[in-house]
Amino acid sequence: MSKIYLVGTGPGSADYITILAFKTVKLANVLVGSRRALQLFPDYQGETLELRARNMDEMMTTSVKLAREGNTVVVLSTGDPGFSGVLKPIQKLAGELEVEVVPGISSLQLCAARLQIPWDEANLLTLHGKGNSAPILDLIDNGRPTIVLPDFRVHDLAQYLLDNGALPQRRVAVGERLSYPDERIFQGTLQQAASTEFSYLCVMVIY
Numbered sequence: 001m002s003k004i005y006l007v008g009t010g011p012g013s014a015d016y017i018t019i020l021a022f023k024t025v026k027l028a029n030v031l032v033g034s035r036r037a038l039q040l041f042p043d044y045q046g047e048t049l050e051l052r053a054r055n056m057d058e059m060m061t062t063s064v065k066l067a068r069e070g071n072t073v074v075v076l077s078t079g080d081p082g083f084s085g086v087l088k089p090i091q092k093l094a095g096e097l098e099v100e101v102v103p104g105i106s107s108l109q110l111c112a113a114r115l116q117i118p119w120d121e122a123n124l125l126t127l128h129g130k131g132n133s134a135p136i137l138d139l140i141d142n143g144r145p146t147i148v149l150p151d152f153r154v155h156d157l158a159q160y161l162l163d164n165g166a167l168p169q170r171r172v173a174v175g176e177r178l179s180y181p182d183e184r185i186f187q188g189t190l191q192q193a194a195s196t197e198f199s200y201l202c203v204m205v206i207y
């Protein structure tokens, strides 16, 4: 039976890629991923398909089709495929196609590690691509830190929380460009986060 592989590549640096991820990529004759994920495998010689925000649906359909036709298709997912990654869209399309997930270290896990947050006692949430930050309001006052992938930019989410009654002096942290040489860990208040520029690659923590 045909099979498609979904491989987590970790938060960005090659140091966080598992040996199994490298072994699985070696099996591929079609490798699918974002530019930053594909760049992690410079020795790969086969066909590549680049994922972009705008061609996501089309690329998922093509990946499943190519796997059904007998190709060994590996779809790369930064972080872990099961957290705001490619697992959900592929499951919707896979039908009878067998799916194998090779887990990766999520940006959220690395953020928890950097800040020494035991994440079995945290709220874990993604707003990425949802266009609606409201689900966070149900969580942030339950006594646990909330580790969240913002919908768009950190300062917009911080402002949204302020607009919805969160206290300006509330403690927050931001893990920006985690694992890259220019990684930054911000710790401060919600008010400060709302007036700070961050890149789009951020994990936010609301304590």
Ligand SMILES: C[S@@+](CC[C@H](N)C(=O)[O-])C[C@H]1O[C@@H](n2cnc3c(N)ncnc32)[C@H](O)[C@@H]1O
Binding pocket: 011, 012, 077, 078, 079, 080, 081, 082, 083, 084, 085, 105, 106, 107, 108, 128, 149, 150, 175, 176, 177, 178, 179, 180, 200, 201, 202, 203
């Ligand atoms: C489509 S989601 C992918 C999440 C991924 N599956 C994971 O487990 O980390 C993309 C979002 O993940 C977060 N992210 C991914 N890599 C990151 C990094 N190196 N540093 C900080 N945040 C990162 C950012 O919030 C980014 O907008």
